[in-house]
Amino acid sequence: MQNLLGEDLPEPTKEEQYRAYLASPAWRKRRAAALARAGGICESCGISQYTRRLEAHHLTYERIGAELPEDLTVLCGPCHKRAEAERKADLGISERAERNYARLLGEKWGYLTLRKAPEEAEIASD
Numbered sequence: 001m002q003n004l005l006g007e008d009l010p011e012p013t014k015e016e017q018y019r020a021y022l023a024s025p026a027w028r029k030r031r032a033a034a035l036a037r038a039g040g041i042c043e044s045c046g047i048s049q050y051t052r053r054l055e056a057h058h059l060t061y062e063r064i065g066a067e068l069p070e071d072l073t074v075l076c077g078p079c080h081k082r083a084e085a086e087r088k089a090d091l092g093i094s095e096r097a098e099r100n101y102a103r104l105l106g107e108k109w110g111y112l113t114l115r116k117a118p119e120e121a122e123i124a125s126d
């Protein structure tokens with residue numbers, strides 16, 4: 001890609017591509033469909049959308065950009081936070097290790113945690 005002056009721009013990172021996807025109409029449509037299917041309640045704790053803002057959570061990142069309905073679940077903020085923490089725990093990532101990786105790898109780290117399914121995670125434990 002090039003800017004208006006015709007200069008080459010660096011390729012967007014996977015993290016940037018993911019963020020752009022989350023801002024796209026395609027994602028908004030899938031997110032809205034998931035919220036409608038959930039009937040306005042958190043699918044974990046059952047709290048209403050009128051009490052807490054609900055968010056769509058990826059159960060898998062296998063089909064990013066072409067998610068199937070079953071790839072998403074609807075959670076309130078606290079349940080979403082817990083689900084993300086559990087995903088990281090499944091990957092064997094402690095909070096301390098995560099801070100270290102974030103410091104060393106910057107945005108690449110987000111990409112690693114995003115893309116690695118538990119069975120393929122090979123993350124050094126030091």
Ligand SMILES: [Zn+2]
Pocket residue numbers: 042043044045046047075076077078079080
């Ligand atoms: Zn909840």
